[in-house]
Amino acid sequence: MLTILFDGIAYGMVLFVLACGLSVTMGLMNFVNLAHGAFAMLGGYITVILMQRLGVPFLLTLPLAFIGVALVGVVLERVLYRPMYGKNHLDQVMFTIGIVFMAVAGADYLMGSSQQIIKLPAWLQGRFNIGGVGIGKYRLFVLVVCGILAFSLQWGFTKTRFGSRLRASVDDARVARGLGIPVNRLFALTFALGSGLAGLGGALGIELMGLDPSFPLKFMIYFLVVVTVGGTSTITGPFFAAMLLGVADVAGKYFVPEIGAFIIYVLMVILLIVRPDGLFARGRA
Amino acid sequence: MSTLEDRVRASLLASRRWHGAEIAFWLLALAVFWLFPRNLLLLNEIAILALFALSLDLILGFAGIVSLGHAAFLGLGAYAAGLLAKHGIGDPLVGLAFAMIVSGLAGLLASPLIVKGNDLTRLMVTLGVALILHEIANSWGSLTGGADGLQGIAINPVLGLFSFDLFGKTAYLYSLSVLFVLFLVARRMMNSPFGLSLRAIRDNSLRAAASGVPPSQRLALIYTIAASYAGAAGALIAQTSQFVSLDVLDFHRSADVMLVLIIGGPGYLYGGMIGAIVFKFLQDTISAFTPQYWMFWIGLFLVLFVLRGRTLIHGGVKLIMSRLPARVRGKRS
Numbered sequence: 001m002l003t004i005l006f007d008g009i010a011y012g013m014v015l016f017v018l019a020c021g022l023s024v025t026m027g028l029m030n031f032v033n034l035a036h037g038a039f040a041m042l043g044g045y046i047t048v049i050l051m052q053r054l055g056v057p058f059l060l061t062l063p064l065a066f067i068g069v070a071l072v073g074v075v076l077e078r079v080l081y082r083p084m085y086g087k088n089h090l091d092q093v094m095f096t097i098g099i100v101f102m103a104v105a106g107a108d109y110l111m112g113s114s115q116q117i118i119k120l121p122a123w124l125q126g127r128f129n130i131g132g133v134g135i136g137k138y139r140l141f142v143l144v145v146c147g148i149l150a151f152s153l154q155w156g157f158t159k160t161r162f163g164s165r166l167r168a169s170v171d172d173a174r175v176a177r178g179l180g181i182p183v184n185r186l187f188a189l190t191f192a193l194g195s196g197l198a199g200l201g202g203a204l205g206i207e208l209m210g211l212d213p214s215f216p217l218k219f220m221i222y223f224l225v226v227v228t229v230g231g232t233s234t235i236t237g238p239f240f241a242a243m244l245l246g247v248a249d250v251a252g253k254y255f256v257p258e259i260g261a262f263i264i265y266v267l268m269v270i271l272l273i274v275r276p277d278g279l280f281a282r283g284r285a
Numbered sequence: 286m287s288t289l290e291d292r293v294r295a296s297l298l299a300s301r302r303w304h305g306a307e308i309a310f311w312l313l314a315l316a317v318f319w320l321f322p323r324n325l326l327l328l329n330e331i332a333i334l335a336l337f338a339l340s341l342d343l344i345l346g347f348a349g350i351v352s353l354g355h356a357a358f359l360g361l362g363a364y365a366a367g368l369l370a371k372h373g374i375g376d377p378l379v380g381l382a383f384a385m386i387v388s389g390l391a392g393l394l395a396s397p398l399i400v401k402g403n404d405l406t407r408l409m410v411t412l413g414v415a416l417i418l419h420e421i422a423n424s425w426g427s428l429t430g431g432a433d434g435l436q437g438i439a440i441n442p443v444l445g446l447f448s449f450d451l452f453g454k455t456a457y458l459y460s461l462s463v464l465f466v467l468f469l470v471a472r473r474m475m476n477s478p479f480g481l482s483l484r485a486i487r488d489n490s491l492r493a494a495a496s497g498v499p500p501s502q503r504l505a506l507i508y509t510i511a512a513s514y515a516g517a518a519g520a521l522i523a524q525t526s527q528f529v530s531l532d533v534l535d536f537h538r539s540a541d542v543m544l545v546l547i548i549g550g551p552g553y554l555y556g557g558m559i560g561a562i563v564f565k566f567l568q569d570t571i572s573a574f575t576p577q578y579w580m581f582w583i584g585l586f587l588v589l590f591v592l593r594g595r596t597l598i599h600g601g602v603k604l605i606m607s608r609l610p611a612r613v614r615g616k617r618s
Contacts, residue, residue, distance in 0.1 A: 032405060083592060089404040090351050091591050094547060097540050098587025105581030217536060221412060228409050265417045269410060273398060 003135070004254050005247060010139035011208055012246020013146035016239050018201030018219070019226035020153065021194020023238045025187070026227055027170045031081070032089050034096040036198055036223050037216030038103035043069045043199025044211040045107065048116045058121050062145075062203055069199025070192040077191045100216045107213035116211040142204055149197070154235045166190060225268045293481070301476045310555070314461060318454075325453035331565045332460040333521045338545045338557025339464070339471060340514035345543075346551030347475055348507045349487030350399060353408045353539055354415030357395075358388040358512040360534030361418060362519025367435045367529040368428070375441040377524050381463065384520035385513040392512020396505035411539075419534040434530035438523060449525065456525035463521060464558075467514060472554055474510075483507055537580075544587055 022036040043065040050056040050064060080099075084092055120138055128135045157163040169176040169183045177183045202211070209219070225245055230238030245264060252263035317328060337359055344350040362384035369380050398410040422429045429435055442448035447455045474480055485493040486500045494500050523529045532538070541564070549560025567586070572579045 026405075032408065080588070080592070087591070089408075090345070090543075090547075093351065093353065093408065094543060094587050095591040097543075098584040098591070101540070101580045101584030101587065103584075105578045105584065109578055109581070221409075221416060224409050224412070228405060262417060262420055265413045265420070269398065269413050269417075 004251050006135055006143075007139060008247030008250035009243060010136075010143045010146075010246070011250050012243040013143055013150070014201055014205045014208055015222060015226055015246050016242035017146050017149055017197050018205065019198075019223040019230075019242060020150075020235065020238050021190075021197045022223050023227040023230060024166070024170070024190050025194050031085060032092045032096065033081075034093060034220055034224075035099035035103070035216065036195075037219050038100055039069050039073060039195040039198040040202030040205070040219070041103060041107060041211065041213075041215040042072060043202035044116070044206050044215065045111060045202075046199065047203040047206060048111075048118055048211065051118050058118070062200060065203035066196040066200040069202075070196030073195030074188060074192045076195075077188055081191070100220070103216055104213050107215075111213065113213055116206065118206055120207060138207055142208070145204065149200075150235070150239055154239075157235045162186075162189075221268075222264070225264065229268065229271050293478075297476055297478070297481065301473070307555075310558075311465065314465075318457060318461075322452075322454075325457045327565060327569065329453045329457040329460050329525055331561050332457065332464050333518050333525070334542070334545060334565060335558040335561035336460070336464045336467060336521065337515055337518040337542050338549070338561055339468060339554065340511045340518060340557075341542050341546050342551055342554060342557045343471060343475075343511040343514065344508055345546060346553070346556065347480060347487065348483045348504055350504065350508065351404050351407055352399075352411040353536075353543075354411035354413070355515055355542055356534055356536070356538035357411070357415035357418045358392060358515035359519040359522070359538060359542075360415075360422065361391050362388040362513075362516025363523040363529045363533040364422065364429060364435065364519075365516065366520035367438050367523040370438045370440055370524070370527075371435065375439050377440055377443050377459065380440070380524060381517055381520045384516045384523075386516075388516025388519065389509050389513030391516075392509040393505070395512070396508040399508050400501040400504045412536075415534065415536065415539060419531065419536075422531055422534055429529075429531075432531055434528055435523075436528065438527045438529070440524050440527055449527070453525070460521050460525060463517060467517060468554065471514070475554060479503070479506075541583075544583070544590075547590065 018040050019036070021039075022033060025031060025033060046065045046068045047058075047061040050061045051058060056064070080095075084095055087095075123137070125137060128137065128140075157166065165176070165181050165186055168179070169181055169186055173183050202215070205211075209215075222245065226238050226241045229245070230241030245267075248267055249264050256263075314332075318325070321328065337355075340358070341352065341355050344352060365387040366380040366384040369383050374380065374383075395410070395414055398414075399407055423431055425431070426433075440449055443455060443459050447459070449455045449459075475483075482493065482498045482503055485496070485498055486503060490500050519533060522533060545560035545564045546557050547560070548563050549556030549558065568579065568583075571582050575582070
């Protein structure tokens with residue numbers, strides 16, 4: 001029972017790392033980016049390629065996945081995404097779906113359609129047993145890494161100058177711009193950070209979620225759930241939303257495997273009916 | 286002395302009048318039956334896709350509802366018609382009506398979720414509903430056949446006279462007739478005060494509400510209608526191919542139909558049909574030399590389309606459309 005809770009939390013943590021970049025970019029530019037999963041997939045494949053073909057140790061691939069995807073994010077933001085900010089949501093949706101389709105077919109072409117498997121280092125395999133509760137070592141590792149990330153993000157978001165500028169821009173980009181905050185540059189930075197985190201999440205998630213070319217489509221809904229349920233103006237909102245989703249998903253698949261996949265959809269629809277502005281929405285003037 | 290009401294009435298009547306290009310379009314659609322007797326199966330697919338896109342046009346082009354899960358109603362209609370035929374009632378028109386009712390009811394049930402909320406919530410909810418239905422169809426294998434698809438559908442001849450054949454003769458004419466009739470209804474509806482009020486809501490919902498249009502009711506109504514249209518398209522798929530697979534509920538259906546509509550241009554009813562022709566033609570050509578990576582090209586097409594050529598196709602069509610009536614008007618005055 002507690003094992004499931006633990007697995008759910010670890011799963012939720014990965015979801016949070018994957019989705020938090022999306023929530024900030026969505027809030028900041030009001031940009032519907034369905035292609036976020038493609039960045040995560042890229043991170044996953046970077047790790048896979050580095051480990052399988054070049055023999056780089058797992059731990060080292062994680063920061064490389066982060067940096068690689070962040071760089072790609074910066075370039076794409078400059079070249080492709082920027083012209084899209086002024087367009088309407090429909091155009092943005094079409095555009096990002098196009099990117100997803102290209103990513104899916106491209107990954108299929110380059111890497112093959114099979115599930116990718118990585119070999120974790122020995123010290124991350126197996127599980128502890130603490131007081132009758134089985135705890136997977138890798139899950140604990142994920143939990144620690146993502147926990148540290150979440151805390152530092154929360155700290156950066158609330159305590160630093162960068163964070164307060166970012167929050168100001170999310171709340172009202174026009175006023176922020178008027179006050180001399182370089183919103184565009186801020187956004188490019190955030191986009192890079194967000195896609196880098198997605199890449200890192202994708203790399204961490206290979207073991208938990210699997211990795212194949214349909215990854216961006218399969219998990220698109222999860223990211224969107226985290227963002228819409230969690231709201232876009234905080235870090236804590238998406239964090240709790242991701243936890244909730246992770247635990248519900250793992251528990252659902254464990255206890256009622258036949259209908260497991262429904263649970264998150266139903267949960268999402270219900271949440272959207274009850275709280276259309278997100279679970280932790282602040283009153284926005 | 287012309288009051289505003291008179292002017293609105295006159296403009297609605299004017300837009301209701303049939304245009305030469307429209308008549309030519311439908312005559313051409315009928316003529317291809319004899320012109321391309323070998324491509325009737327493809328033509329049938331185009332007609333069905335056009336109907337599906339017309340359904341999306343009703344909510345997206347006229348009411349401004351962005352949907353990422355329109356395939357939900359397509360699939361529901363397909364399964365409804367397929368199941369009805371499988372369990373003994375093989376009359377296609379009855380199946381069509383049944384599918385439209387089932388999908389319409391589903392649309393009505395889903396409409397409260399659509400009516401409130403912004404674009405993002407709508408995207409989520411439509412996507413979520415489509416995924417839920419896909420899951421249901423997948424796991425409820427005893428009813429739907431699961432991943433193997435629904436087999437053993439037997440469809441009686443249309444009106445008891447025209448039986449479905451291998452070459453798609455009956456199929457194309459049947460689909461085209463259904464498309465035409467439903468198009469007529471949609472055309473009449475969009476050129477009525479109801480259609481006008483939808484456009485008002487799309488352009489400024491707050492202002493529409495202030496001038497006495499109840500946005501939520503109207504949106505719920507059009508969403509229900511559009512859902513039943515999509516159901517009709519689904520029924521056509523089930524009946525003309527006599528098979529229903531999980532594919533009808535797949536996400537790519539929802540994305541494709543959006544692309545179709547955007548290619549043709551939303552908001553003037555013909556967009557879906559023109560888009561369907563272009564789309565199927567593209568798909569046929571591209572997948573002829575690279576069937577596996579068709580998805581990549583469609584993605585590239587989407588990206589380029591949004592970035593640059595959005596106005597290429599439907600802009601051209603609109604240009605022709607806007608020139609023609611100018612000439613007709615010129616003659617009259």
